[in-house]
Amino acid sequence: MDFDSVRLTDVSRHFGRRRALSKISLTLRSGDIVGLLGPNGAGKSTLIGVLATLVTATAGEVRYGQQQARDAGPELRRRIGLLAHELHLYGELTARQNLTFFASLYGLDPRPIVDAALERAMLADRADDPVSSFSRGMRQRLGLERALLHRPRLVLLDEPFTGLDDRSVGMVCERLRQLAGDGAIVMVATHDLDLADGLVTRVALMRDGRLLSDEAASAGLRSRYRSVVGSA
Amino acid sequence: MKRRAPACAHAIGVWWGAPDAARYLVSSDFRRDHTTMFLKTALLVLRKDVAIEIRSYEILATTLFFAVGCVLVFAFALVKEGQAPPDAAAAILWIALLFAGTLALGRTFERERYGETIRALLLAPASRPALYVGKLLGILCLLGLTEMLLVPLVALLFSAPLLGHLNLLLPLLVCGTIGFAAVGTLFAAMLMRARTRDVMLPILLYPITIPVIIAGVRGTSALLASPPDEPTAMMWLAILVSFDVVFVTLSLWTFEPLMME
16 A cells, blocks of 8 residues: 555544643645654654554544555555664664564565665675664664665654764755655654754644644744744 | 455454454465465564574573573472482473573563564564564574473483483473463563563463463373373373463464554
């Protein structure tokens, strides 16, 4: 299955008595780079978990094109790429072994795509070193390539710039623009407003599990963030 | 001609909230494509776990050390002048397996928790029951290696003729290990995100696997009796097979809904 939009309607998620998401309604479209911004505990990671089909919404509906997550199953998951704060890599395995494992899990032929992914992550010369010996930035680059191995339609990134130097940040931003240009739906949850400014095409501002604002990105993101999130 | 799956299978899958499991059961190409993909995924997960273990030997070393330590302590306490109490060998063998297995289960899933790789596994388009089977096979390999060390050790220290009854002891060990590991793998996966997982795992696991342990101990005791009581051992083996069928089936059904947040 494929889709060109994701629509959330009144999505809520409770963990016991704690309300992590409260009636979130949001539509993501092909070509969007959506910045998901908000303070700690705003519900950004939970929302990403719901979009990734890993967290079930307590109420509301998530539609991927015409299909709901519970009806789509593995074919929907094939179209989703997720990079969370934890990078979903096995530290004991080498970079190549990690990518080969995940490529095979997605039913892909690992030989051509793993080498290309290692080149993009600038880790071709460290391909056979265990991931546990990598710096945070190197692991971050590898984690991003792992999440994008299968060319997902919906790209969900939680703090993708953690530990990256300026050059790597520039390359990741360029990669995300390229993905969006190719028709992917990209959502980036971040605290780094300076990086988000100029990268994202839309901004979703969250606080206390509620969506405060969903608007087109414009100059002066920091002041907009302060006026909406800081004063809410 | 396409094979039509029973409607009740789909209904049960939906009722459990397990769309993958439902799809898995009602697929018309179930026997062909799905089985191949299922096995490929399970073997992929197993191969990955073996590759990690070969790099560290962490779980294998701790499990073997713990199992051998357990048998040695019991041997020092119970064997007097080369004579062990009757039936002690069977009990010690299974107790060592139970404790070492619990240790291995916890450590195996600790790896998936660290780095949250379990989320990447669950997000993959692979069949989720196949992921469970892959993890289960890894635990079975580990416990199989432990048994290869434990059986001769218990036979030696407790002067028990275990190696003389391998034709029945082997099936007893295999079936007992599958029953224990099937439930243990499910619970260890389920408790992965719980802060009290180390405490909760044995509390949940032991009461449910007690029938497996009793059947294993009684079956092994029957083999070690003089003369060996093979019909009784066969009866306990049949009971173990029944437990395995129930436990593995239930675990396959419940793995996906239990893993969802």
